[in-house]
Amino acid sequence: MSRNRVLAVYVNQFVSWDTSLCIHINRYSTNYVTATFFKVISRLGDGWFWYAMMLGAFIVKGWEAVVPVITVILVSCLGLVIYKILKVKTVRPRPYQVHQVIVLGERPLDVFSFPSGHTLQAVLFTATLGGYFPELMPIMLPFTLLVALSRMVLGLHYPTDVLIGAAIGYGLSLWAPNIHQLVQGSWPVL
Helix, strand or coil: CCCHHHHHHHHHHHHHHHHHHHHHHHHHCCCCCHHHHHHHHHHHHHHHHHHHHHHHHHHHHHHHHHHHHHHHHHHHHHHHHHHHHHHHHHHCCCCHHCCCCCCCCCCCCCEEEEHHHHHHHHHHHHHHHHHHHHHHHHHHHHHHHHEEEHHHHHHCCHHHHHHHHHHHHHHHHHHHHHHHHHHHHHHHCC
16 A cells, blocks of 8 residues: 555544544534533633633732733734634635534634634633733633633534644743743833
């Protein structure tokens, strides 16, 4: 068997696993209470929860939170740019668009599936803001896990969309110290 054929077999198995897991997780959306819970999580993950966490940082640290919050916002904007580029380059359809067994539990914010922007931002905010304000981690970490799960329960993303979104979010959070220095250097008063 040629290398290309072997690779094709593995890719097909991987895609099959991704689809099967997506269908399995999406079955939880048939329960009204579960679906409603994850819709609320998803809506909060649109940004509202993260705005509240940044406000929480100001409440906890006062003006000391200015540079960290500006840093988080800038890293988040970088994440948004990468997310937008990947969405239009990969054009992966959402699971509910491809598989009739998948129930759409919430309206999508955009057309394509890859990567999960909600998960990208959730991990990015948790890793970055949580690095500055560890006292917020007990709230942010469980919420981040619920956001990631909500994307699959609601039929909006495949598991790989969520995993790659999380990896990108975490990778971008590693740039926060460099961006923090730039922000602090630009506004020495802060």
